[in-house]
Every structure is written in structure tokens, then in C-alpha cells.
Amino acid sequence: MYRPAIYTAGGITAFVVEADTAGITVEQRNEFMGLRGIENGVTRLYQARVPAENRIGAEGDGLKVALATLNTGRLSLPAMCAGAAKWCTEIARQWSGERVQWGRPIAEHDAVAGKIAFITATTVALGSVAELSSLVADQGRHDIRIEAALAKLYSSELAWLVADDLVQIRGGRGYETADSLVARGERGVPVERMLRDLRITRIFEGSTEIMHLFIAREAVDAHLTAAGALIDPETTVSRKVRAAGQASRFYARWLPSLVTGRGQHPRAYAEFGPLATHLRFVELASRRLARQTFYGMMRWQARLEHHQRFLGRLVDIEAELFAMSASCVRAQQMHSNDLQQGRDARDLADRFCRQARVRVQELFERLWTNTDAPDRATARRTLDGRYEWAEQGILDPSIAGPCIAEVRGGPSELADQHRTV
Numbered sequence: 293m294y295r296p297a298i299y300t301a302g303g304i305t306a307f308v309v310e311a312d313t314a315g316i317t318v319e320q321r322n323e324f325m326g327l328r329g330i331e332n333g334v335t336r337l338y339q340a341r342v343p344a345e346n347r348i349g350a351e352g353d354g355l356k357v358a359l360a361t362l363n364t365g366r367l368s369l370p371a372m373c374a375g376a377a378k379w380c381t382e383i384a385r386q387w388s389g390e391r392v393q394w395g396r397p398i399a400e401h402d403a404v405a406g407k408i409a410f411i412t413a414t415t416v417a418l419g420s421v422a423e424l425s426s427l428v429a430d431q432g433r434h435d436i437r438i439e440a441a442l443a444k445l446y447s448s449e450l451a452w453l454v455a456d457d458l459v460q461i462r463g464g465r466g467y468e469t470a471d472s473l474v475a476r477g478e479r480g481v482p483v484e485r486m487l488r489d490l491r492i493t494r495i496f497e498g499s500t501e502i503m504h505l506f507i508a509r510e511a512v513d514a515h516l517t518a519a520g521a522l523i524d525p526e527t528t529v530s531r532k533v534r535a536a537g538q539a540s541r542f543y544a545r546w547l548p549s550l551v552t553g554r555g556q557h558p559r560a561y562a563e564f565g566p567l568a569t570h571l572r573f574v575e576l577a578s579r580r581l582a583r584q585t586f587y588g589m590m591r592w593q594a595r596l597e598h599h600q601r602f603l604g605r606l607v608d609i610e611a612e613l614f615a616m617s618a619s620c621v622r623a624q625q626m627h628s629n630d631l632q633q634g635r636d637a638r639d640l641a642d643r644f645c646r647q648a649r650v651r652v653q654e655l656f657e658r659l660w661t662n663t664d665a666p667d668r669a670t671a672r673r674t675l676d677g678r679y680e681w682a683e684q685g686i687l688d689p690s691i692a693g694p695c696i697a698e699v700r701g702g703p704s705e706l707a708d709q710h711r712t713v
């Protein structure tokens with residue numbers, strides 16, 4: 293078995309370290325909520341010798357190697373999420389058609405139908421996102437950092453919502469383990485396991501919060517290059533004057549490009565048939581997104597980086613637009629290849645885009661109408677301990693077993709009651 297490791301010698305350098313190398317001990321195998329088949333653990337390397345031929349790339353290039361592998365590595369997650377969503381669609385279809393409540397299959401109740409439509413449309417979109425970003429990676433012609441990050445961010449967030457909706461559709465059986473279902477004579481459908489396995493995708497390979505910052509940084513990069521010196525409090529006055537000239541030239545060209553474009557023409561993207569309207573929306577929304585990014589820059593200047601939820605919403609809009617474009621392009625391709633399935637693909641892309649447009653509109657509204665500032669104050673007061681009273685009156689969940697004796701604060705009757713359990 294091989295394991296990549298990073299050593300410091302002449303900078304950071306990447307190596308393949310064989311697991312049976314003398315000096316390597318696995319001190320602890322970690323256990324997780326899901327993904328129980330993986331072997332992560334605490335590994336100690338003590339005087340382990342690695343032959344020079346095991347080096348990956350040049351000496352000192354280790355960080356570059358690690359960061360480059362992140363791009364393609366990240367793309368495994370959209371594929372995994374798309375696969376998980378496909379399975380969720382199948383289970384949702386089967387169960388909601390079979391389970392009868394209040395005289396009808398649950399699929400015919402509006403609340404459940406909405407979830408099925410979300411699961412199905414999102415599944416097709418996640419497939420399109422995974423395919424498009426992998427295709428661009430395979431071509432090897434483009435820098436795919438942003439596509440990979442957007443695909444990872446979006447797929448992990450949406451697949452989680454899909455799996456959560458499936459748990460809800462399965463009701464109590466969604467929360468029950470497959471083994472328990474089998475033991476009482478039912479089909480062992482591991483929906484709770486799917487939810488547990490998917491949860492980590494929002495954390496590893498770059499957490500959602502870090503992906504937001506990484507992608508936002510790219511979005512504001514052009515502005516920082518053009519006007520960074522202007523908003524830097526350390527810049528001298530003479531440097532600011534020079535920077536003002538440079539920024540004016542940049543914005544004189546850039547700002548008009550945000551006002552008009554192909555998306556305003558009512559026949560634009562006509563080759564996409566009924567999906568053309570969504571591509572026009574994508575283009576117009578992209579311009580609006582660029583304008584909002586600019587307003588954010590103007591309003592907060594160098595402090596913009598601290599407004600992480602504002603930046604996060606900008607990136608979430610970008611991710612929705614990316615998924616809409618991918619869905620339309622793939623549906624159109626399917627339509628060209630096979631008329632019947634292509635028509636269905638267009639219908640589902642249309643459904644997805646309509647759902648995504650509602651989310652985009654909400655995100656635009658929440659850019660400027662939100663509770664971000666008072667929330668930050670509440671977080672500070674929470675950290676200061678001012679609301680510790682709100683934590684009282686519960687049994688401590690870290691104490692295992694049914695004989696829970698400790699109650700943190702709260703009414704004494706509650707404590708007495710639980711001491712007798």
C-alpha cells in the first residue's frame with residue numbers, strides 16, 4: 293500500500309511513503325459518523341527512511357503537487373454526490389409511490405410531491421455539473437480551480453438537501469438502520485447511512501466556508517489588481533493618486549460591460565429552444581452579480597474580506613448559475629442525440645432552472661437585507677458567556693448510558709426526575 297506524505301527538506305517536498313516502511317506506526321484509527329470503511333488515523337513517522345526515487349516532482353515542489361491534486365481530487369466529490377442523488381431519486385420514487393397514507397400514495401400529497409420534484413431535478417443538475425467540470429478537467433486546456441471548487445461546493449450542499457428530503461419522505465423508516473428494517477421483515481434501505489456518509493462532503497476537500505472564500509477571492513481579484521492600492525490604508529498619498537488613474541481606466545472599460553450584453557436580446561441563445569430563457573437569465577444575473585460584487589467592494593473596501601456571509605451569498609449565486617448553465621448544455625446535448633429522452637431532459641433542466649432562479653432571487657435579496665451585523669454582535673456576546681443561562685436545564689449528552697445522573701442547572705424537579713431514570 294502507498295501513502296503520499298510531505299517532508300520538509302529544501303522546502304516542502306512530496307513523497308510516496310510505503311505503509312510498511314520501518315518507523316511508521318498507526319497510533320489510532322479514527323472513527324467517524326459515516327464513511328466507516330476509510331482508514332484515517334493518527335500516523336507517526338519516526339526516523340522513517342524513504343528512497344529518493346519515491347519523490348513526486350522536484351525538490352521543494354511539494355506544496356504545488358498537493359494543491360494541484362486538490363483540483364482533480366475535488367472532482368471526485370461531485371461525482372460521488374451525483375451518484376448519491378441518483379440513488380435518492382430511485383428510493384424516493386419507489387417509496388412515495390408504494391406508501392399509502394390518508395387514502396393516497398404519499399407522492400400525491402403536495403408536500404411530498406414538492407420534495408420529489410426537487411430531488412429529481414437536482415439529481416439531473418448534479419449529474420450535469422459533475423460531467424461538465426470533469427470534461428473541462430479532462431481537456432487539460434484550462435485552469436479548473438474555480439470550476440472544481442464550484443462543483444464541489446454546490447454538489448455537497450445540494451446532495452445533503454436531497455438526502456435530507458429523502459429521509460423525510462421515508463418517515464420513521466428514513467431514520468431507521470437498514471439492519472433494523474431487515475430484522476423486522478422490511479427491505480433494508482440504508483437512507484440514514486446515506487445521510488451520514490454525505491455529511492462529510494461539506495467539510496473535507498475544502499469546507500463550504502473555505503470554498504466560499506477561495507472562490508470569492510478570485511471574483512474580487514480583478515478589482516484588487518485594479519484598485520487594491522486605493523483601498524489599502526497603508527498606501528501613501530502619491531501612490532494612491534497613481535492608483536486612482538489606473539483604477540479609472542479599468543472601470544471606464546469594465547463598468548459599461550455590466551450594463552448590456554447578449555442576454556438582453558430576446559432571441560439570444562435561441563438554439564437552446566425552451567431553455568434559452570434560462571441562459572438569458574444566467575447572463576443577466578452574471579452581470580448583476582458582478583455589479584453587486586463591485587458595490588460590496590465600494591462599501592466595505594479592505595474590510596470586504598470580513599463580510600464572509602455577503603461573499604458566501606455571491607458565491608452561492610455563482611454556483612447556481614454554473615449549475616443552470618451545465619444543466620441546459622447537457623439537456624440540449626441529449627436533445628440533439630435522442631429526441632424522446634432529450635425532451636424529458638429539457639423538461640427536467642427547465643424544472644431545475646426554475647427552482648434555481650427562485651433561490652438566486654432570494655440570495656440577491658439577502659445580499660443587502662439580512663441580519664449579518666446584529667448576528668455578529670450576538671455571536672460575540674455568546675462567546676463572552678452572556679447567554680450561558682440558555683445552555684442550562686439539560687442532561688449532559690457526553691455522559692453515555694441510561695443512568696444519567698448529571699443535570700446541568702435547571703429546575704430541581706427536572707434533575708430529580710432524571711436521577712431516578
Ligand SMILES: Cc1cc2nc3c(=O)[nH]c(=O)nc-3n(C[C@H](O)[C@H](O)[C@H](O)COP(=O)(O)OP(=O)(O)OC[C@H]3O[C@@H](n4cnc5c(N)ncnc54)[C@H](O)[C@@H]3O)c2cc1C
Binds near residue numbers: 492497498600
Ligand atoms: C472523514 C474524514 C476524512 C478526511 N480525509 C482527509 C484526507 O484524506 N486528507 C486530508 O488532508 N485531510 C482529510 N481530512 C481532514 C479534513 O480535510 C478537514 O477536517 C477539513 O479540511 C476541515 O479542517 P478542520 O477539521 O481543521 O476544521 P477547522 O479548520 O478547524 O474549521 C472548523 C470550522 O471553522 C470553519 N473555518 C475555518 N477557517 C475559517 C475561516 N477562515 N473563515 C470562515 N470559516 C472558517 C470551517 O469551515 C469549519 O466549519 C479528513 C477529515 C475527515 C473528518
